[in-house]
Amino acid sequence: LEEKFLRLDGTVIDVEVAGAAIVFEGEPAIQIVGRDVTQRRRSEEKQRRLGARLREMEHHESLVGVADGVASQLAGLSSIIVGTADQALTETARGPQAGAFLAIRKAGLRMAALGEQLLAFAGRRRIVPRRVDLSQLVLDVSERLEAEIGRQVSLSYELPGDLPRVSVDATLVRR
Numbered sequence: 001l002e003e004k005f006l007r008l009d010g011t012v013i014d015v016e017v018a019g020a021a022i023v024f025e026g027e028p029a030i031q032i033v034g035r036d037v038t039q040r041r042r043s044e045e046k047q048r049r050l051g052a053r054l055r056e057m058e059h060h061e062s063l064v065g066v067a068d069g070v071a072s073q074l075a076g077l078s079s080i081i082v083g084t085a086d087q088a089l090t091e092t093a094r095g096p097q098a099g100a101f102l103a104i105r106k107a108g109l110r111m112a113a114l115g116e117q118l119l120a121f122a123g124r125r126r127i128v129p130r131r132v133d134l135s136q137l138v139l140d141v142s143e144r145l146e147a148e149i150g151r152q153v154s155l156s157y158e159l160p161g162d163l164p165r166v167s168v169d170a171t172l173v174r175r
Helices: 038-094 098-122 134-150 170-174
Strands: 002-006 012-024 026-037 130-132 166-168
Touching: 012 038, 038 098, 098 170, 130 134, 130 170, 134 170, 166 170
Parallel strands: none
Antiparallel strands: 002 012, 012 026, 130 166
């Protein structure tokens, strides 16, 4: 069996203990042998942690690969959606379907932004700061936030229109 022993200097060590019944000088006795396995246990624990870290890194790499693939698919689909909506808007101008095509276009742009976020997660996208109007960025995000929250909470905003533009990565701010 394994036990923890306290050495005279106060350190705790792992000891493997084995015992057997023997005959000593003609009398029944028990022989107990202890072996310090502290270093072996530490090495095993270190190996276990390294193995867990390696599995975690492999898992992360596979997630990065999936995210990269999904982001590429989203980019392709969103460009088709936005392009088709733009073409339909050009053809219908201000017809009755214009609102629907604008909504489709907006969904396509949101899909493209989601793809950018996945690329950022995968480490395949560099941070791209651009000068943006933070008030407008908050309003853009607020539409999605309000849709997710539903009717349980009412949100109101006090956004000054005269804020100076700031240089940020809008995708990261939206996320």
